[in-house]
Amino acid sequence: MAKILILGGTAWLGRTIADRALAAGHLVTCLARGEAGGLPEGAAAVVVDRDRPDAYAGVPAEHWDLVVELTRLPAHARAAVEALSHGARRWVFVSSCSAYADHSAADAREEAELLKPLESVQDYTPELYGEAKSGCEWLTMATRGNAALVVRPGLIGGxxxxxxxxxxxxxxxxxxxxxxxxxxxxxxxxxxxxQLIDVRDLAAFILDAGLAGRTGAVNAVGAAxxxxxxxxxxxxxxxxxxxxxxxxxxxxxxxxxxxxxxxxxxxxxxxxxxxxxGFARRSDARALEWGLVRRPxxxxxxxxxxxxxxxxxxxxxxxxxxxxxxxxxxxxxxxxxxxxxxxxxxxxxxxxxxxx
Ligand SMILES: NC(=O)c1ccc[n+]([C@@H]2O[C@H](COP(=O)([O-])OP(=O)(O)OC[C@H]3O[C@@H](n4cnc5c(N)ncnc54)[C@H](OP(=O)(O)O)[C@@H]3O)[C@@H](O)[C@H]2O)c1
Structure with a gap:
């Protein structure tokens, strides 16, 4: 049984991760405002707005086997990883294939160039989603000395x-x-x-690869x-x-x-x-090697x-x-x-x- 903290958990993917972790018998805590939806039944809740400077003060001071971060805001990613990293054995940041700079080549792997990272002090707008995810990745990896797993989903469906x-x-x-x-x-x-990945298969992969201690970046994509x-x-x-x-x-x-x-x-x-x-034709080789299972x-x-x-x-x-x-x-x-x-x-x- 693992202690898992989900930064999010009230929206679609975060809730699916929480539900799956709870069904597997893990102890789950979700941190969110509760605006995207209710907190998953069976999960402990830290109800807080991450815009607040003391957002993480209410997080129980304990050891987390896994933290799953779903934000798109570098300011949130930075504050969370700085406040919570010391108590977290493993950390997963859910990024996106939108963080890549180029979509012209098929079968591109995780080492492909990313967009210029948006900094935590810069304003976020939806047009800067890819840059923001790139910024969150960079901040997470820099703070944790690369001891984090960055999952880059393509299109999520289900x-x-x-x-x-x-x-x-x-x-x-x-x-x-x-x-x-x-x-x-x-x-x-x-x-x-x-390249559509089922939200349930993605949730399973995030949990399994995260708990297994995988680190580095991985494209979590459906079959092209x-x-x-x-x-x-x-x-x-x-x-x-x-x-x-x-x-x-x-x-x-x-x-x-x-x-x-x-x-x-x-x-x-x-x-x-x-x-x-190359859009929707990212390499899935690493994810498959790391155990991604995809339903038809x-x-x-x-x-x-x-x-x-x-x-x-x-x-x-x-x-x-x-x-x-x-x-x-x-x-x-x-x-x-x-x-x-x-x-x-x-x-x-x-x-x-x-x-x-
Ligand atoms: N959909 C796709 O095809 C696709 C593709 C690639 C990657 N992704 C990534 O996959 C993930 C999807 O996550 P998701 O479905 O769980 O939805 P989401 O909308 O990205 O989740 C955001 C979570 O953060 C919480 N949140 C937002 N603002 C907050 C604030 N100020 N304070 C506290 N909590 C806040 C929300 O909860 P409250 O509103 O309740 O506070 C929600 O639980 C995201 O990381 C997304 O970027 C999606």
Whole structure:
């Protein structure tokens, strides 16, 4: 039984880590304000705003087998590691692949260059997320003399995803409304990929690698899959085979459709024009060597569908509303994917050939 302190624990990943640690019989304490959600049942709580100068005064003065830090603010990372490091045997900082400076090369490893670290005295804005994570990494490693594990997830997905990115396609296909507007990659750029790690597999890896005393940086990413295969997995999970309207990605800009995430977007689609050849294609070699176990994407999608309400035209945090989708479809002709794309789709089940 280990004593684990989670700096966070009220939001999606932090709570999943806490729940898993509690289920394994560990003693868990979570430090947060409680604004992102309630504290996990069974965990001890330190309810505090980390903006306060005395934020860590209420943390029990004991030995921690593991501290898991989830912040994106260098000021919070610095104050916490300075206040708590001496009592912590092992330390995990949850960073992000957004901390990397370059996304143009596939299979890049953990030694690739990072963005310029944001300093703890500099103001944070969401546009500086990558720099901020880079800054948190640097502060953590410098204070602990490199005796910390830096976990860099790529896209995190699964039931309860607050961003709506991983939930859009399985829920849309489970909805049974036809036809479905489906991305069709015309024009330039390399073939788009998705590297989605299930939040539960990530939580397990963070705990296992952290408690095992791993140190250094590791990409904690899903298996790299072409975007079209992700749609096939969503179709399989939904057990659906709807008519599709291929939507050329080159039309997004004129139609005011955003890539990747947010309202009126095509979730998981990358922006055209930038050099994203290596995006969602980070090396997973070290994580696999260190014991990362990943469930198949179709299983994640099935659990998303099982955990959620029917689509019913509601707007998720990311994706197209029923009205926006209908308006975009109106000018296009329902059909299967264009032949060049359909040739790339695996036929997983003989009765689901309309996508393939
Ligand atoms: N989603 C992705 O695809 C993705 C990809 C790569 C990396 N990541 C990283 O994965 C992690 C996700 O963590 P998460 O899901 O648990 O969500 P999160 O929103 O990043 O968690 C923030 C936690 O910090 C606490 N917090 C924020 N401000 C605070 C303050 N002033 N004082 C005290 N506590 C504060 C929040 O709790 P309260 O609000 O209750 O205080 C919450 O528990 C993050 O590190 C993120 O950067 C995410």
């Amino acid at each position: 039931p309860g995803d607050p961003s709506g990115r991983s939930t859009y396609w399985p829920l849309r296909l489970a909805d049974r409304r036809e036809p479905v507007l489906a991305p069709f990659q015309d024009g330039g750029g390399g073939r788009q990929h998705v 899959m072409p975007l079209q295969d992700v749609l096939v997995a969503a179709r399989e999970a939904a057990n659906a085979n709807p008519r599709l309207v291929p939507y050329p990605l080159s039309a997004m800009k004129d139609d005011g459709v955003s890539p990747w995430s947010g309202p009126r977007s095509l979730p998981l689609v990358l922006p055209l024009g930038d050099d994203h050849a 994407l179709v299983e994640t999608f099935r659990d998303i569908i099982a955990a959620d309400e029917p689509w019913a035209g509601r707007q998720l945090a990311s994706g197209l509303s029923a009205g926006d989708e209908a308006a975009l479809i109106a000018g296009r002709k329902p059909s299967n994917f264009a032949p060049a794309e359909s040739a790339t789709l695996p036929r997983r089940q003989p009765d689901q050939s309309r996508l393939g």
